[in-house]
Amino acid sequence: MIHQILDGVSLSESSLVLDVGCGTGNNTILLASTEQARVIGLDISHGMLQKAYEKQSQIPFVQAPADCIPFATESVDFVFMTEVLHHLPDIPATFHEICRILKSSESFCIVTQSHKQIDQRMTSRFFPASAEIDKERYPDIDVIDELLFKAGFSVVNPKEYTYNPVQLGVEYLETVTKRGFSMLHKISKEDYEKGLEDLRKAFQQSEVLMYSADYSFV
Numbered sequence: 485m486i487h488q489i490l491d492g493v494s495l496s497e498s499s500l501v502l503d504v505g506c507g508t509g510n511n512t513i514l515l516a517s518t519e520q521a522r523v524i525g526l527d528i529s530h531g532m533l534q535k536a537y538e539k540q541s542q543i544p545f546v547q548a549p550a551d552c553i554p555f556a557t558e559s560v561d562f563v564f565m566t567e568v569l570h571h572l573p574d575i576p577a578t579f580h581e582i583c584r585i586l587k588s589s590e591s592f593c594i595v596t597q598s599h600k601q602i603d604q605r606m607t608s609r610f611f612p613a614s615a616e617i618d619k620e621r622y623p624d625i626d627v628i629d630e631l632l633f634k635a636g637f638s639v640v641n642p643k644e645y646t647y648n649p650v651q652l653g654v655e656y657l658e659t660v661t662k663r664g665f666s667m668l669h670k671i672s673k674e675d676y677e678k679g680l681e682d683l684r685k686a687f688q689q690s691e692v693l694m695y696s697a698d699y700s701f702v
């Protein structure tokens with residue numbers, strides 16, 4: 485994913501990169517290890533940042549909301565945001581804020597899923613109600629494009645990428661059992677239990693569950 489995020493972006497030792505909604509820092513740490521640039525992670529959650537810091541204490545991690553970033557105007561060279569958009573309370577304000585902190589002509593990459601990609605998820609097969617809920621939480625790509633233009637971005641270039649198919653193993657079942665995907669907290673108890681039962685049956689019957697993760701890079 486880091487390669488797709490950096491597609492068309494050129495960074496140098498003096499570049500400043502910000503990972504907005506960095507979570508436990510997986511992408512922040514990977515990017516810092518592959519690029520010479522200075523990389524900072526930002527997240528609203530202290531708990532997430534604590535875990536990120538435990539993994540890599542050399543990277544600065546900042547606690548702040550994405551729509552009020554404690555950085556100077558035109559101070560950042562590249563901003564990226566993976567799987568965060570659907571959590572934001574105010575997407576237009578966040579896009580304005582990111583436009584403000586970016587140096588002019590520098591870039592921003594959002595990693596998200598289109599409505600078509602949400603329909604293709606394995607969780608949408610077993611928990612169809614989760615797809616409907618997520619299509620309300622995730623703005624579709626044309627809406628993101630429009631909001632970016634309104635925030636002041638001048639060129640918007642959405643791309644899709646499909647990763648190699650993988651066979652989902654028991655770790656997928658374990659994640660679902662712990663409701664480790666945020667949309668599983670938003671469906672009814674009945675829909676969750678029905679989907680979990682069907683998923684368990686699929687594993688018991690040794691069904692091969694192949695899945696190709698599909699993402700949009702805007």
Ligand SMILES: C[S@@+](CC[C@H](N)C(=O)[O-])C[C@H]1O[C@@H](n2cnc3c(N)ncnc32)[C@H](O)[C@@H]1O
Pocket residue numbers: 504505506507508509510511526527528529532548549550551565566567568571572573
């Ligand atoms: C699904 S996680 C993605 C984490 C990371 N980007 C990744 O791809 O592994 C979403 C993250 O967004 C953060 N988040 C949610 N709302 C936020 C906000 N308003 N401002 C900044 N971060 C936020 C959450 O705390 C969480 O760490």
